[in-house]
Amino acid sequence: xxxxxxxxxxxxxxxxxxxxxxxxxxxxxxxxxxxxxxxxxxxxxxxxxxxxxxxxxxxxxxxxxxxxxxxxxxxxxxxxxxxxxxxxxxxxxxxxxxxxxxxxxxxxxxxxxxxxxxxxxxxxxxxxxxxxxxxxxxxxxxxxxxxxxxxxxxxxxxxxxxxxxxxxxxxxxxxxxxxxxxxxxxxxxxxxxxxxxxxxxxxxxxxxxxxxxxxxxxxxxxxxxxxxxxxxxxxxxxxxxxxxxxxxxxxxxxxxxxxxxxxxxxxxxxxxxxxxxxxxxxxxxxxxxxxxxxxxxxxxxxxxxxxxxxxxxxxxxxxxxxxxxxxxxxxxxxxxxxxxxxxxxxxxxxxxxxxxxxxxxxxxxxxxxxxxxxxxxxxxxxxxxxxxxxxxxxxxxxxxxxxxxxxxxxxxxxxxxxxxxxxxxxxxxxxxxxxxxxxxxxxxxxxxxxxxxxxxxxxxxxxxxxxxxxxxxxxxxxxxxxxxxxxxxxxxxxxxxxxxxxxxxxxxxxxxxxxxxxxxxxxxxxxxxxxxxxxxxxxxxxxxxxxxxxxxxxxxxxxxxxxxxxxxxxxxxxxxxxxxxxxxxxxxxxxxxxxxxxxxxxxxxxxxxxxxxxxxxxxxxxxxxxxxxxxxxxxxxxxxxxxxxxxxxxxxxxxxxxxxxxxxxxxxxxxxxxxxxxxxxxxxxxxxxxxxxxxxxxxxxxxxxxxxxxxxxxxxxxxxxxxxxxxxxxxxxxxxxxxxxxxxxxxxxxxxxxx
Ligand code: C2G
Numbered sequence: 001x002x003x004x005x006x007x008x009x010x011x012x013x014x015x016x017x018x019x020x021x022x023x024x025x026x027x028x029x030x031x032x033x034x035x036x037x038x039x040x041x042x043x044x045x046x047x048x049x050x051x052x053x054x055x056x057x058x059x060x061x062x063x064x065x066x067x068x069x070x071x072x073x074x075x076x077x078x079x080x081x082x083x084x085x086x087x088x089x090x091x092x093x094x095x096x097x098x099x100x101x102x103x104x105x106x107x108x109x110x111x112x113x114x115x116x117x118x119x120x121x122x123x124x125x126x127x128x129x130x131x132x133x134x135x136x137x138x139x140x141x142x143x144x145x146x147x148x149x150x151x152x153x154x155x156x157x158x159x160x161x162x163x164x165x166x167x168x169x170x171x172x173x174x175x176x177x178x179x180x181x182x183x184x185x186x187x188x189x190x191x192x193x194x195x196x197x198x199x200x201x202x203x204x205x206x207x208x209x210x211x212x213x214x215x216x217x218x219x220x221x222x223x224x225x226x227x228x229x230x231x232x233x234x235x236x237x238x239x240x241x242x243x244x245x246x247x248x249x250x251x252x253x254x255x256x257x258x259x260x261x262x263x264x265x266x267x268x269x270x271x272x273x274x275x276x277x278x279x280x281x282x283x284x285x286x287x288x289x290x291x292x293x294x295x296x297x298x299x300x301x302x303x304x305x306x307x308x309x310x311x312x313x314x315x316x317x318x319x320x321x322x323x324x325x326x327x328x329x330x331x332x333x334x335x336x337x338x339x340x341x342x343x344x345x346x347x348x349x350x351x352x353x354x355x356x357x358x359x360x361x362x363x364x365x366x367x368x369x370x371x372x373x374x375x376x377x378x379x380x381x382x383x384x385x386x387x388x389x390x391x392x393x394x395x396x397x398x399x400x401x402x403x404x405x406x407x408x409x410x411x412x413x414x415x416x417x418x419x420x421x422x423x424x425x426x427x428x429x430x431x432x433x434x435x436x437x438x439x440x441x442x443x444x445x446x447x448x449x450x451x452x453x454x455x456x457x458x459x460x461x462x463x464x465x466x467x468x469x470x471x472x473x474x475x476x477x478x479x480x481x482x483x484x485x486x487x488x489x490x491x492x493x494x495x496x497x498x499x500x501x502x503x504x505x506x507x508x509x510x511x512x513x514x515x516x517x518x519x520x521x522x523x524x525x526x527x528x529x530x531x532x533x534x535x536x537x538x539x540x541x542x543x544x545x546x547x548x549x550x551x552x553x554x555x556x557x558x559x560x561x562x563x564x565x566x567x568x569x570x571x572x573x574x575x576x577x578x579x580x581x582x583x584x585x586x587x588x589x590x591x592x593x594x595x596x597x598x599x600x601x602x603x604x605x606x607x608x609x610x611x612x613x614x615x616x617x618x619x620x621x622x623x624x625x626x627x628x629x630x631x632x633x634x635x636x637x638x639x640x641x642x643x644x645x646x647x648x649x650x651x652x653x654x655x656x657x658x659x660x661x662x663x664x665x666x667x668x669x670x671x672x673x674x675x676x677x678x679x680x681x682x683x684x685x686x687x688x689x690x691x692x693x694x695x696x697x698x699x700x701x702x703x704x705x706x707x708x709x710x711x712x713x714x715x716x717x718x719x720x721x722x723x724x725x726x727x728x729x730x731x732x733x734x735x736x737x738x739x740x741x742x743x744x745x746x747x748x749x750x751x752x753x754x755x
Contacts, residue, residue, distance in 0.1 A: 003031035003081045003101060004202070006073030008066050010038035012254065013047060015088040015246065018123035020051050022090035022244075028097035029053070031083075034076050036061050036069040066257065067212035067220040070195075074205060082200045085243070088256070089196070090123050092242035099241050100199040110204040110232035113183060114241040116197050120249045122498060129587060172234060177285060179235045183225055185289040189297065190269055191258045194221045195228075197243035204232065218257055218265055219272035226276040226286050250495065250508045252537070266318055269297070270325055282330045291333040298322055298348065299341040303360040306353060315353040323348050340366075380454045381472070388458030393478050394428070398462040401432040403486070403622045404593075405448035408437040409645035410466045411484035411522060411744075414548035416443060418744040423754055430456050437644055462752070468514045475517040482751050483518040484548065487662025488528045488735055491583075491689040493535035498690070512537060520751055522547065522743075524665070525735045531692055545746035546739040552647050553669040554741030562651035569638060569652065571615055578610075578714065579653035581619040581646065582677070583661035586689065594625040600679050601657075602707040607636045609711050617649060621661070655717060657710060660684055660691070664699070665735045671728065673721050674701035675713050681705075700728035 005023060009016055023033060032055040035044065039061060048056045059076050061069040074082060081104055085091070100112055119126045166174060187193045204210075208231035212220045229235070251259040262268075273294050280287040302322060305314040326348060334345065340363035347355035372379055398419070400412040408431065420429055420441030429443035432453060439445055446452040457473060466486040475481065492498075494511045515521075515536045523529035524547035532538050552558065571577055580601060588596040597620050606616060616637045618628060630637045640649055646663065650656070656667045657675045664674055676699055678684070685691055696703065701724050704710050713720050748754050 001030065001032050001079045003028075003083060003097060003199075004034055004073075004077030004079030005031055005083050005085060005097075006034045006036065006070060006077060007085055007087050008036045008038055008061070008069035008073065009041060009044065009087040010066070010069070011041050012088055013042055013044070014122075016044065017047060018090045019085060019087050020047070020054060020056075021123060022092075022094070023085075024051055024054055025094040026091065026097045027094055028101060030101075031055075031097060032057055032077075032079060034059060034073045035087075036073045036076075038066065038069045039064050063214050065214065065217055065220075067214045067216055070212050070220075071214065074202075074211075077202060080202060082202050082205060084195050084198070086196060086245075088246045088248070090126075090244050090246075092117060092244050096241050096243070100238060103236060103238055104199055104201065107234060107236055109199075109234045109236045110201050111179075111228060112199045112236045112238050113179060114197050114238040114243065116243045116245050118245045118247055120247050122246075123244075125498075126244060175235045175237070176229065176232065178237060179232075180229050180285045180289070182237065183229060184286055190219050190222050190272065190293055193219075193225050195224055196221075196245065198225075198228075200228070204228075208232075213272070213275055216268055216272050216275075218260070218262075218268050222272045222290075223275040223278075226280060226290065229286055230280055230284070249506060251506075252509060252512045253495070267321065270321060274325060283332070287330075288333050291329045294322075294326060294329070295334065295337070295341065295345070298326060299337075299344045303344050303356060306357050307360050307364070315357070319348070319353045319356070320351065323351055377449070380449070380451055383451070384454040384458055384472075388455050389474055389476070391459050393461050393476060394459045395461050396426070397428045397430060397456065397460040398464060399430050399432065399456045399460040400443075401448075401463075401465045401467070404467055405432040405434045406622050407435070407644045408433055408439065409549075409647070410486055411548040411747075412464045412466050413645060414551055414744045415464055415482075415484070415747060417441065418548070418748055419752065419754070426754075427462075430460065432456075435642075435644070468511065469517065471510050471514065473514075473517065480520075480751065481518050482520045482522075482747070483515070484522045485528075485532070488524050488665035489531050489535065490660055490662055490665070490691055490693065490695075492692060493531070495537055496531070496535045496690075496692075520747075522747060524550065524743075525738055527692075527734060543747050543750060544738065546736075546743035547666070548744035548747055549647055550666055550669050550736075550739050551741045551744050553650065553666070554739060558651055561648070565648050565652040569617070569640065569643075571638070571652070572635070575615045576613055576654045577617060577652060578614050578655045578657060579617045579619060579640075579649055580657045580677075581649075581661060581663045582621065582657075582659045583663070584621040584623045585680075585684070590625055593623060595621070595623040597621075597624040597626045597628070599628070600707075601677065601710065603630075603633050603637055605707050606711060607633060610714055611636050614714065617653060619643070619646060619649060655714065660689070660695075668700065668728070668732055669736050669739055671732065673717055674699075675710060675720070676701055676703045677705075677710055678703045679705050698727070698731060700724050700731040 007019065020033070035048065035056050035058045037044065037058065037060050044058060048058055057076060059072055061072045070084060081101065083097070083100070103109070104112055117130070119130070121129065184193055208227065210224055210227055212224055248254055248256040248259060273290060276290055277287055302314065302318065306319065326345070337345065340359060343359040344356055347353070347359055368382070372382070400416050402408065402410040402412045416429060416431070417440065419427060420443065424442065429441070431439060431443050431445050432448050433445045434448050446456065457470070461479060463469065463479065463481045464484065466484045469481070494508055515538055518538065518540055520541050520543050521532055521536070521538055522543045523532055526544070529542050529544055532542065552561070555561065566577065584595040590596060603616070617640045618630065618637055619640045620628065624641070628639055628641060630639045643649060647666070650667050650670060653672070655673045655675065656664070657677050658664050658667070659676060659678050664676070667674060676695070681703065702713055702720060704713060
């Protein structure tokens with residue numbers, strides 16, 4: 001056997017399947033897979049049976065943790081070479097082993113390393129979205145958790161210096177030092193130092209006595225890599241051979257090792273460092289960079305803990321523990337430090353945590369001062385934390401926000417109007433609103449991100465928001481948070497999503513933290529109520545009275561309101577109105593929250609064939625950043641993207657065209673015809689999101705794929721209505737059954753105690 005691929009497995013069958021799929025697509029076949037089950041994990045036998053050609057040897061680990069699993073893997077490996085892959089990762093294109101083994105055979109290397117790509121996606125999501133050209137080369141130091149974006153090419157080397165002809169010895173020396181630079185120096189912190197995507201000669205591992213330290217948990221790769229580099233004689237880097245590392249977008253339910261929060265992490269890191277430097281010459285590059293990482297950990301992380309943590313351990317036992325270790329670092333390796341780092345090291349050397357506290361405090365103040373000079377607006381956040389949050393809560397203030405302050409609309413609007421109309425003077429109503437709308441009743445408008453925004457976020461008693469609050473929002477005791485949300489979910493949300501394709505993949509963790517602050521959440525129907533429990537992991541009170549925003553559609557004067565709005569919009573009398581309200585696409589964006597819009601309806605065709613009878617109102621989703629120019633269609637197409645409240649537009653329309661938007665759950669309240677322009681259904685449903693309902697079976701209107709089909713359906717709208725009448729009834733019952741026009745009233749009664 002030429003090659004043994006060691007896969008430690010501690011759970012996550014779906015991810016393991018991706019991994020095995022990628023192994024089975026290798027063009028090189030002379031390898032075995034040693035699948036090591038790390039203690040009591042899921043049964044893998046059925047999955048393993050699907051890959052007879054992979055020669056999977058499933059063994060049980062002799063201890064706990066990844067170190068023991070990998071050691072067991074090495075013991076069971078029969079190959080000449082060893083390659084580690086994690087069970088949640090996969091290979092890039094199938095050519096990897098062929099190239100790695102060929103190079104190892106040709107050069108007689110001890111180890112070969114290559115580039116990694118990181119992704120938030122499963123293998124199929126990755127394959128359908130990854131574009132190596134577009135991804136570009138990104139510095140690995142930026143490739144940390146919290147990074148925005150989907151896939152990234154991890155940049156291992158932009159150092160092409162010294163590629164000139166060298167004497168063999170000098171050449172080998174340079175290759176070894178490059179390897180240290182790539183595998184240690186450039187890795188951010190200790191946790192990114194890794195044995196993954198390295199092809200080792202097995203006899204090298206044995207002769208050098210390399211083993212993973214089974215006492216360790218999180219940083220076991222560090223000593224292994226350090227000693228491998230110290231002992232290796234022939235080292236090579238390989239180009240164009242990639243390994244795909246999955247980042248975990250759900251650190252709440254399935255954290256990666258690097259995401260686990262554990263008290264013991266600190267001591268684990270210290271002992272890994274100690275083991276890693278054991279036996280390394282003091283003047284070696286590897287030692288220098290491990291030392292620098294440890295100093296960086298102390299000055300950049302632990303020092304902050306000394307200042308901020310409520311746990312005294314950071315100022316006592318942990319401080320003392322790191323002092324002992326850092327004191328052993330050779331003087332030479334403590335050079336070239338910044339001023340505050342030197343002060344912190346001095347305090348550490350003296351065992352003086354108070355002095356260290358002062359040093360870091362001074363440093364932070366200087367840093368904040370310069371940050372304020374560069375970005376004066378950050379003063380607002382500083383005031384929020386240090387001044388406003390210390391003020392007493394204002395018992396009568398209700399803060400409202402709809403669509404991030406872009407609109408006066410949605411359920412917050414209807415809750416506000418109910419309270420303002422029926423209880424004038426009882427509350428101070430404050431609206432976060434960045435447009436020119438003049439508020440009815442006595443509400444005060446403030447702008448999002450202005451001083452008052454930070455002030456009211458800190459001191460209001462009540463919050464009525466239809467989207468998530470900022471991540472940095474602090475929920476104080478006594479505050480009451482009413483989350484209305486903004487639609488019955490069609491697209492899978494948060495914890496129901498397998499993977500996140502939008503611009504902010506770490507949002508599972510964010511949403512989890514944010515939704516802990518919600519005291520009440522509104523569900524418009526039984527379906528939403530169930531979904532919200534799972535998608536937000538929400539366990540507080542659910543308000544089940546229908547959607548306040550839909551009350552208007554049950555108002556006795558709704559037809560008159562509709563007519564008034566038509567007039568306001570300038571729709572010629574006698575023309576019927578089609579509202580086109582599509583949603584946004586997760587994968588088409590300029591930046592976070594700034595999505596692209598391409599109009600896929602052919603307005604010329606529509607005007608030619610429908611213009612005599614109809615006008616079109618075009619309404620893009622609030623995430624869309626593109627401005628539409630409809631001047632060529634004057635009199636036929638109206639731009640209503642900036643119109644505050646889509647509910648009013650529903651009333652003004654005769655037919656709606658939408659797609660995968662929660663818009664249709666609401667529009668159904670009117671029982672008017674609905675068409676679904678789903679030109680990208682497969683991609684949207686199967687790759688990007690996944691739906692909660694089977695739209696082909698349940699939607700009360702046809703799925704249409706071309707403008708002509710849309711036009712034909714409109715021409716035959718009576719036929720379409722008749723065809724979908726039964727489905728419409730079922731749909732109405734399921735999604736609008738709770739709506740009776742009193743949702744705002746009932747919600748207010750429950751949350752504000754008004755009757
Ligand atoms: N909306 C709008 N105009 C559009 C699309 C949507 O005004 N062209 C408003 C509607 O009130 C809609 C809400 O934004 O109900 C949510 O829009 P969706 O298209 O459903 O998309 P999203 O913002 O992703 O919310 O549970 C609901 C989901 O969170 C979906």
